[in-house]
Every structure is written in structure tokens, then in C-alpha cells.
Amino acid sequence: MxxxxxxxxxxxxxxxxxxxxxxxxxxxxxxxxxxxxxxxxxxxxxxxxxxxxxxxxxxxxxxxxxxxxxxxxxxxxxxxxxxxxxxxxxxxxxxxxxxxxxxxxxxxxxxxxxxxxxxxxxxxxSVLGLTGLTAYFGLLDIAKPQAGETIVVSGAAGAVGSIVGQLAKIKGARVVGIAGSDEKIDYLINELGFDAAVNYKKDSFKEDLIAALPNGVDVYFDNVGGDISDAVMKELNKHARVTVCGAISSYNSVDGDIGPRIQGQFIKTSAMMKGFTLGDYAKDLPTGVAALTQWLQEGKLKYxxxxxxxxxxxxxxxxxxxxxxxxxxxxxxxxxxxxxxx
The missing domain is CATH 3.90.180.10 (Medium-chain alcohol dehydrogenases, catalytic domain)
Structure with a gap:
């Protein structure tokens, strides 16, 4: 050879x-x-x-x-x-x-x-590798969703977001996804069991988002950053948690990322924001793989x-x-x- x-x-x-x-x-x-x-x-x-x-x-x-x-x-x-x-x-x-x-x-x-x-x-x-484990630790360790809470996921039809939403449903939460086409919206609701989903490419995105959040946002799993996240941040509830996983909206930006100042919003809501990478959980990866494998084999996860x-x-x-x-x-x-x- x-x-x-x-x-x-x-x-x-x-x-x-x-x-x-x-x-x-x-x-x-x-x-x-x-x-x-x-x-x-x-x-x-x-x-x-x-x-x-x-x-x-x-x-x-x-x-x-x-x-x-x-x-x-x-x-x-x-x-x-x-x-x-x-x-x-x-x-x-x-x-x-x-x-x-x-x-x-x-x-x-x-x-x-x-x-x-x-x-x-x-x-x-995918589901048992980098993206599934990123969803597992970013949601369950950082955000700690509780039954009955509202979880919003951006990039919801992607490799990480699609697993995040399903894990949140396993934990008994109400899940709202954000994606970029009507086909993906249909997929999130009718295939993955999200409670609602919003197309960010529509002119009515902000109004549609507010309509999908009658009880505000308890957890936001952020995969995209930018204008989408700016809109979600305005709907945070008291003691909300924000997991910052990705900011794909700015990855190809030449001028840098510019947005609103969010400190006041976090003070008013006593909210928490935390970024992470999967490397933070290197010692715990076998635990995540075992849990994801079990849910996959039980038919609770689709990918x-x-x-x-x-x-x-x-x-x-x-x-x-x-x-x-x-x-x-x-x-x-x-x-x-x-x-x-x-």
C-alpha cells in the first residue's frame, strides 16, 4: 500500500x-x-x-x-x-x-x-458523536430544563439543535424551534415532536416568535447568534438560562458582530448565559454516549x-x-x- x-x-x-x-x-x-x-x-x-x-x-x-x-x-x-x-x-x-x-x-x-x-x-x-454530545451537555448540564418550562432552540433543524429539542421533550418541556424554511418547520413539528416552530426568514418572524411564546422563554439554546438571538433575548423569563453553543450567523462576518446591549435584560430577569465547548466535558463523554444510546434504542430520539x-x-x-x-x-x-x- x-x-x-x-x-x-x-x-x-x-x-x-x-x-x-x-x-x-x-x-x-x-x-x-x-x-x-x-x-x-x-x-x-x-x-x-x-x-x-x-x-x-x-x-x-x-x-x-x-x-x-x-x-x-x-x-x-x-x-x-x-x-x-x-x-x-x-x-x-x-x-x-x-x-x-x-x-x-x-x-x-x-x-x-x-x-x-x-x-x-x-x-x-452525529447523534452519538460530537453533535449529540454537544446537545446533551449543553442542555442538560448548563440549562437544566424542568418539566413545563419553555425551551427555544435556534438552528433547530441542524445536527445539534434537532437533538436539543428532543432531549428537552424527554425532560417534559415545551419546545419551540427556529429554522429557515417551511419544510424544516414541518419537520420539527411533525417528525421530531416540537410543540411549535418559527421560520426566521419570514418578514413576520418577530411577531410569529412572540405568538409561539405565550409564557416567555425559560431556556434558550443558542446555535446562531445575530438578529435571531436578539429577538429571543427580549422574551426571557425570570431566572432564564441561555446556553451559547454557536454563533453561525457571524462566522463569515468581515466587520465583526454588532448587536444590542443585553446586560440590562439579564439584570432585570436574573438570567444566566454560559458558553461552552464539548472539550469541557471530556471526562464525562462516556456517560453522555450511554444515555444517548439508550434513548436512541428506545425510540425516543430521531436523527x-x-x-x-x-x-x-x-x-x-x-x-x-x-x-x-x-x-x-x-x-x-x-x-x-x-x-x-x-
């Missing part, structure tokens, strides 16, 4: 505003050879996620920026095709943060083995995936996140397993 070539996707430029295909570069390299305690992995699926846009900027953050002319890194589902470790054998399916490459060599100790009998393997990049076929289409799949083209988790299918018995 070491004589064969494979492709990687490198960051060619640091985008100003919305990224374009010119900001990505496909580079051909030799397939690497695993050393002792390493495995050679064939990429099956890539996860593309909004947070990756922030890593394209050379600024201080909770995680280092991507390096120019180096492979981008994200969630990967892969098959072991060669193993120099006792931990894995050929045909095992694993997940990890790996390069956007058709093949990777990885330290076996840093990989998570995927049980293909627990759920379809792609679930480990959707938007899957783009072909490694060459990865940049387009990433750019689609900022156009709202995905329903649920956005994935790229790179290859079928060659050895796994699924």
Missing part, C-alpha cells in the same frame, strides 16, 4: 468572509505506513462542522487554528486496513479527529472503536443526516452549512468498508 497515492484536503488561504472552493487545495501524497502501535485507516465518512470555520482564522481561541498548506482536521469514521497494534484488527471501524485525507495513520490508543450493532455507524459522527457522496465534494458540503442546505448532520461519504463485517 505504501506505493499507492491518496489525496488530502489542505487549507490554501485564510478566508475573508464566506469561504470559497479556492480556499481548499487537494494534494496527492503517498499512503503512509503505520509504525508500532499504529494503524492505517481508510476514511469512510467525514464530518463537516460549523466550528471549523473559526479554525480557519489565525486568532486566539479555545483550539489552535488550522495551518496553511496542511490537511484540515475533523471528525472521521474510518476502517482499519492494516494494524500494528493489539487494540485493533483489520476491519474494525473507529472514530477520531483525523486529517481530511483518504487514508490516515493514527496512534491506536487515541482511537474510539465503533460498535456497529448499537446503531448505524454514521450515528457515531437525520445529509450525506454528500465523494471526497472531492467535501468543500461544497462544508460551504453548504452556511447556506442552510443540510437537514440534521452534514456528512461526506468517502468510501465503503472493504473488510468490516457490518
Amino acid at each position: 505504501t506505493t499507492k497515492q491518496h489525496k488530502e484536503i489542505h487549507l490554501a488561504n485564510r478566508p475573508e468572509g464566506m469561504p470559497t472552493n479556492d480556499d481548499f487545495n487537494f494534494v496527492e501524497k503517498e499512503i503512509p505506513t503505520p509504525a508500532e502501535n499504529e494503524v492505517l485507516l481508510k476514511t469512510l465518512y467525514l464530518s463537516v462542522d460549523p466550528y471549523m470555520r473559526g479554525r480557519m482564522r489565525d486568532v486566539k481561541s479555545y483550539i489552535p487554528p488550522f495551518e496553511l498548506n496542511q490537511a484540515l482536521v475533523g471528525g472521521v469514521l474510518a476502517e482499519v486496513v492494516e494494524s500494528n497494534s493489539d487494540l485493533f484488527e483489520k476491519g474494525d471501524i473507529v472514530s477520531s479527529n483525523l486529517s481530511w485525507s483518504e487514508y490516515n495513520v493514527a496512534d491506536a490508543a487515541k482511537l474510539q472503536k465503533v460498535d456497529p450493532t448499537a446503531a448505524p455507524i454514521t450515528a457515531h459522527l 437525520d443526516e445529509t450525506i454528500v457522496e465523494g471526497f472531492e465534494n467535501t468543500p461544497e458540503a462544508f460551504l453548504g452549512l452556511f447556506k442552510g442546505t443540510n437537514l440534521g448532520k452534514q456528512l461526506v461519504k468517502v468510501a465503503d468498508p472493504a473488510f468490516a463485517k457490518l
Whole structure:
């Protein structure tokens, strides 16, 4: 295998505003050879996620920026095709943060083995992976929803928001989603069981939002920021909790994010706002996976995936996140397993 070539996707430029295909570069390299305690992995699926846009900027953050002319890194589902470790054998399916490459060599100790009998393997990049766990800890640990409370979720038809709403329903809350098309509104109400949903692209958005919130807002799970969040903040109840998970509305902003001053609103309502990343819960991830797996197997959780076929289409799949083209988790299918018995 070491004589064969494979492709990687490198960051060619640091985008100003919305990224374009010119900001990505496909580079051909030799397939690497695993050393002792390493495995050679064939990429099956890539996860593309909004947070990756922030890593394209050379600024201080909770995680280092991507390096120019180096492979981008994200969630990967892969098959072991060669193993120099006792931990894995050929045909095992694993997940990890790996390069956007058709093949990777990885330290076996840093990989998570995927049980293909627990759920379809792609679930480990969505409802049982980064996005599902983000929803789990961001809602249940930070917001602590109570039965009868009203929970508002922005980006509600996305990978995180769709799980947040369902978890809130499991806890007995009333759930109002915010999404960007009538099709997504219908999906949230009739497929996922949200109590109400509002289309933020309609001219009547603010009026529709107020109508959907006769009892105000006890918890706001914020995935988008911007004008949408400005509107929700005005409806906060006493002791409301705001979980700040994402701000996708500003990720491609050139001039920075500008909005109203919210301190007075939080003083008047004794509300709490807290941001987080999943890394804050690194030690607790197994607990989250176990709970999500149980709810999934009991039929209490549904999830959707938007899957783009072909490694060459990865940049387009990433750019689609900022156009709202995905329903649920956005994935790229790179290859079928060659050895796994699924």
C-alpha cells in the first residue's frame, strides 16, 4: 500500500468572509505506513462542522487554528486496513479527529472503536458523536430544563439543535424551534415532536416568535447568534438560562458582530448565559454516549443526516452549512468498508 497515492484536503488561504472552493487545495501524497502501535485507516465518512470555520482564522481561541498548506482536521469514521497494534484488527471501524485525507495513520490508543450493532455507524459522527454530545451537555448540564418550562432552540433543524429539542421533550418541556424554511418547520413539528416552530426568514418572524411564546422563554439554546438571538433575548423569563453553543450567523462576518446591549435584560430577569465547548466535558463523554444510546434504542430520539457522496465534494458540503442546505448532520461519504463485517 505504501506505493499507492491518496489525496488530502489542505487549507490554501485564510478566508475573508464566506469561504470559497479556492480556499481548499487537494494534494496527492503517498499512503503512509503505520509504525508500532499504529494503524492505517481508510476514511469512510467525514464530518463537516460549523466550528471549523473559526479554525480557519489565525486568532486566539479555545483550539489552535488550522495551518496553511496542511490537511484540515475533523471528525472521521474510518476502517482499519492494516494494524500494528493489539487494540485493533483489520476491519474494525473507529472514530477520531483525523486529517481530511483518504487514508490516515493514527496512534491506536487515541482511537474510539465503533460498535456497529448499537446503531448505524454514521450515528457515531452525529447523534452519538460530537453533535449529540454537544446537545446533551449543553442542555442538560448548563440549562437544566424542568418539566413545563419553555425551551427555544435556534438552528433547530441542524445536527445539534434537532437533538436539543428532543432531549428537552424527554425532560417534559415545551419546545419551540427556529429554522429557515417551511419544510424544516414541518419537520420539527411533525417528525421530531416540537410543540411549535418559527421560520426566521419570514418578514413576520418577530411577531410569529412572540405568538409561539405565550409564557416567555425559560431556556434558550443558542446555535446562531445575530438578529435571531436578539429577538429571543427580549422574551426571557425570570431566572432564564441561555446556553451559547454557536454563533453561525457571524462566522463569515468581515466587520465583526454588532448587536444590542443585553446586560440590562439579564439584570432585570436574573438570567444566566454560559458558553461552552464539548472539550469541557471530556471526562464525562462516556456517560453522555450511554444515555444517548439508550434513548436512541428506545425510540425516543430521531436523527437525520445529509450525506454528500465523494471526497472531492467535501468543500461544497462544508460551504453548504452556511447556506442552510443540510437537514440534521452534514456528512461526506468517502468510501465503503472493504473488510468490516457490518
